[in-house]
Amino acid sequence: DTAVSQTPKYLVTQMGNDKSIKCEQNLGHDTMYWYKQDSKKFLKIMFSYNNKELIINETVPNRFSPKSPDKAHLNLHINSLELGDSAVYFCASSQRGLGSTDTQYFGPGTRLTVL
């Protein structure tokens, strides 16, 4: 029973291609996130969605477009992939609101390699 799952686990692609990474959570949370961890291991937030609405966009190039079809899913689509997009992308979820712990739960990550 994986709480936060991502597919694919590994993604190798050529520069200029368009690719998507999918994320699903079965925790009933209403907030989901995408983080990027670069080669220096710094983990940075990219986006946050609450009930399918974008609430955080951390100065990410507009080649990155998150899409949330429902509150259990947050997919990340990347257009015109560049070498610098190579990283591990983590999805996370949390429950906002009174009475919640606000704790974020992370998926296993998707390692993207752009050649």
Add this chain to the structure above:
Amino acid sequence: DAKTTQPPSMDCAEGRAANLPCNHSTISGNEYVYWYRQIHSQGPQYIIHGLKNNETNEMASLIITEDRKSSTLILPHATLRDTAVYYCIVSPYNFNKFYFGSGTKLNVKP
């Protein structure tokens, strides 16, 4: 941006307590202290969080100083599987924006 300072690495003998310090001298009154760890390249794993009282769960204990400017994560009996990078994060409740610093690489040795 991360508002915490942690030592880059620490060693601990297996079976002993691991005490991981974190400085957060600019913490605001509404900010919680969260601890996560990342084992190898897996997703960060939640450990514990607190506001001002000390907290304990099945994984660890969190000691927060009275002035809240620093905290210590305690793993009471470290095992080899506790080898990981440990991140200390401060964030307001419901802010939903975690800034991860460079963390502390804990090496548990036999």
